[in-house]
Structure formats: C-alpha cells, structure tokens
Amino acid sequence: MRLLFYTAGSNAESWLEALRRVLPEAHIDGWPSALAGEADYALVWKPPVELLRALGQVKAIFNLGAGVDSVPDVFALPPDVRLVRLEDAGMAEQMAEYVSHAVLRRYREFDAYAEQQRLSEWRQRPRRPKSEFIVGILGLGVLGTAVATALAPFGFPLRAWSRTHKLLSGVATSTGMSELDGFLAGVRLLVCLLPLTSQTQGLLDRARLSRLPQGAYVVNVSRGGLLIDDDLLVLLDNDRLAGATLDVFRDEPLPPEHRFWHHPRVTLTPHVSAVTLVEESVAQIAAKIRCLEAGRPITGVVGREYGY
C-alpha cells in the first residue's frame, strides 16, 4: 500500500513517525513525489492544488483536520474519490473544555470580577438567573454534540441549530435557514461550530447577529470566515453585544493591526480551542484505511453537495 503524505504545518515528522508505527506495511511518500499518481491514499493538510491534480486512482483523501475548507477546490476533485475528515480524534474533549470555560466565564462574570480585583473593589454582583442564560449552539455534529453534552450538567438551557434535522436529549433543536432567526432570538451566548462552506461563509453578519438579544455573547470556535468581523465590531461598539470569545479568524495569524487584538470586549486565542492530536488522528485514519481495504464502509466521508 502506498500513501502520499503532506502537511502545511510544522509537525510533519510527528505524523510520519506515528504513521510508520501504526501502518508499518505502508510505503509513505512525501510531496512533491514522482509517485503521487500511484498512491492508494493521500493524507493531507492544506495541500497545494498541484498535489490533488497529481493524484491518480486514489481510494481516499484523508484531511488531517475536521474542517475540509483547508482542501482547495473540493468541487474539482473527481466525484468518486472519497474525501474524509477527522471526526473527534481528541478534538471533542478539547472543544468541550474551551467552550465550557467560555460559557462559565461569561455567565459568572469573571471578567467583571477581574476588573473589580484590578480596582480593589469588593462587591458581590447580583447573580443572573440561569434559566435566562440560554446557550445556542450553531452546528450539531461531533463537536457541537460534545459541547452540548458538556454544558448540560451545569443546567444551562440549551438550543442547537443545524442544517439537517437532529435530535439530542435536553437540547431544543431547530433546522434550516427558515428557523435560524427564531433560534437566534433569545440566545444569550452563541457558540459557532459550523463548518465553513459556500453556504455558511459570512453567515454571522450584522443582520443575523442583531437577532441576538441585547447584551449577548458570541463564541466562534469553528472558522473565521463564518463571521463578518466589522459587523461584530459595530455591534460590540454600540453596546448591542456584550462580548466575543474568538479562537478563529479569516486570516491566521490574526494581523497585528486587526482591531480584535485590543478590543476591550474581545477575548481571543490563537486557534487553540481544539488542536489535531497526531496519535489519535493517525489511529483513526489507520482504522479507516483497514476498513476500506476490507471493503467495509467508513464514517466522516465529506458530502460534496454540502462541502463538509
């Protein structure tokens, strides 16, 4: 079996070391490679278009991340080639940690208490009724479900919205563009976990964000392209929204001159909410390769019509 491996990241050696250990029977080529056309499988992160064009009758392309927006020109790939994204692979737990922290921080007003500490001010703030602190999750895939499951024991009222109809115990779900505005109305803290596709690009614009109630919070942990930065900034500046916790951005690294860096209502992190874990990811990909070799179906195959 022949694998073609490429990552735009800096940790290629970790991947290769793990792949050799878990799939000792495979020949692994790097890119560029004259043998790309003979690869049975490609494992890629942010591959150049030339790599994809050089592939021959590959059985599957594994994306080394959950979001396949990193694969250029998905629609140009031959339709019978499986494009496979990572599912969970240790990311769900990390995402549950990150979002739970953000929700608890906003609900319990720890930022306000940090400011009081700076001012040596001893003052107990009135507690907001939890029943009114509705957390709304955009996207109810593996990560959205993990976040909802993590928040449920804390007693937050939970809503989720997804493209296709989904059910999750203890979560009020809604579906499709016609129900999006109704979903947003009343959500005190919005968590964005949607994939970036042609349909979700720029979804969180001024009109949609304005459906949130006065003083709501926005947490974006999926892709920066879902959010119109300037629209969010206007709503933060004019007091319509109380704050944003942002881990992902249109341009990464976030340019030094971007207003997000020093906006008093923005908490940002450098795309660390859920990082790809090499060991877990390689184990998952190897298991899927063995399934395919045995002629069995696998999960995580990207639906080309929706782009995720």
Next chain:
Amino acid sequence: MRLLFYTAGSNAESWLEALRRVLPEAHIDGWPSALAGEADYALVWKPPVELLRALGQVKAIFNLGAGVDSVPDVFALPPDVRLVRLEDAGMAEQMAEYVSHAVLRRYREFDAYAEQQRLSEWRQRPRRPKSEFIVGILGLGVLGTAVATALAPFGFPLRAWSRTHKLLSGVATSTGMSELDGFLAGVRLLVCLLPLTSQTQGLLDRARLSRLPQGAYVVNVSRGGLLIDDDLLVLLDNDRLAGATLDVFRDEPLPPEHRFWHHPRVTLTPHVSAVTLVEESVAQIAAKIRCLEAGRPITGVVGREYGY
C-alpha cells in the same frame, strides 16, 4: 410554632418573605426579642452569642449557610440542641461552576493567553498532558462531591481527601492526617472545600503547600482560615506555586492593603463561589422542620465533636 430569625446579612426581608410564604403557620420573631426563650426553632446567620444564650428549649438551630463556623461558640451550646447546616440548597451547582471554570482556566492556560493577547502575540502553547493534571479535592462532602462529579466528564485525573473514609466512583480517595501528605504529592491543582473547624484551621501552611509539586495551583473556596496567607505568598513569590484562585479570606471584605489584591499570580473574587439561595434554603429548612415536628430524622445535623 414559634421561630426566631436573625441574619447578619443585608437581605433579612427576602428571608422573612419566603419564610412567611412557606411556613404560614409559624410565628416569626426577630432579634432582639423578649420571646426568644419560647422559640421552637432558631434560624440564624452569624448570630451574636447573646442570642444563643437567650434560647430556651429550642428543637433546632438552623444555620443559614453551609459552614457553621459562623455560629460562635458551638461547643458552648447545650449538647442536646441540634445545630443544622444547609446542605447543597443550590450551592453545589454554583460551586461546580466556579471550580470547573478555575480548573479549565489553569489547565488550558487562559491567563497566559490573555497576556499574549495584551502583547498581540500569536503563539500556540504546547498542551500539557491531561493525564498529569491531577486535581485534588480536600473535602468530599456535598460540595466536594459535586465538584468531582462536574470535573469527571472532562477527563481530569481526580483525587480526594477527607477526614472520614469515603468512596466515589472515578476518584482516588484517601483519609485522615496520615494520608494527607501523600495525597498532596502530585496534585497539580488543589481545591479546598473543607469546613473550618479547630482541626482544619491553618491546615494549608507552608509545609503542607510545599508537598504540592512545582508549579501547582491552589483554589480556596471554603474558608479563608484554612490557609496561611503569608505562607501561600512566599511559595507564589519564589515560583514554587504557579497561581492561586481565592474566593474566601480570613477577613472579609479583604482589607485594601492585603497583598492578594494585586499579586500577579492571585485571582480573587469576593466570596461569590456559592451563595446561599433564599428560596432553596427556606424550602430545605421548612422540610426539615416538618420532619422534626413529625418525629422523623433529618440530615445536616452538625457533629459537635468535629464542629461541622
């Protein structure tokens, strides 16, 4: 039935309104009262000693909080008078929120990321192995158990230490003073949820805190008297401990000149981790009064020999 009510807090009217609604059959006297000696039950928060001395054949004294260190001279009360503390009454969920936030914040280094944001520094920090981030809980009563239960789904390795032997699924428990040092060794984040008694006063001194590994964190959410402030400060100053999250203090409000206010490694809040909720507490006390009137046993009766 005659109740004597006293609180040192500012919300007496909320308590009285709820008591009249839930126990309409009761006569409620305030303090001072010439009828204190005829009270069947006393409901008190930080009562003066004179109030306790004025009580006659009271059937129970209900403390309007979880910690009965607020009742002066517990040992001087007639031994046959039940002293009853609040159990949970909405505090467990709040405590789970507060401690989960503190643990996630330290584990995921959100303070370091806040500093990076201040410096416009885009840098992903290496993730610490969760298997090494052992959370140790001192005290495994209602609140300690709630905290352990909240942290378990996040996958933190959990330990707990308590005076009496206790078992909790997924938590490595240890018991008694002889096992305390062994418990502390290896704990990356220590959560103190012990009651303040003559045995726990000053428990967290320099020797005990020095058993924690280099770079550990301390979270105190029970009572300030458990901790020797200057010992903690020495260990923070000399880099033995990485940080402390403190909600409770020897003197409250924390005096303006105290070093905790502006220490770069101290995050503090003004005793808000778990506040007494009037509705829930009155419902619990009323239910216990009805039990006692019917001759049935109740939980939450303070063991005088241990003081909690």
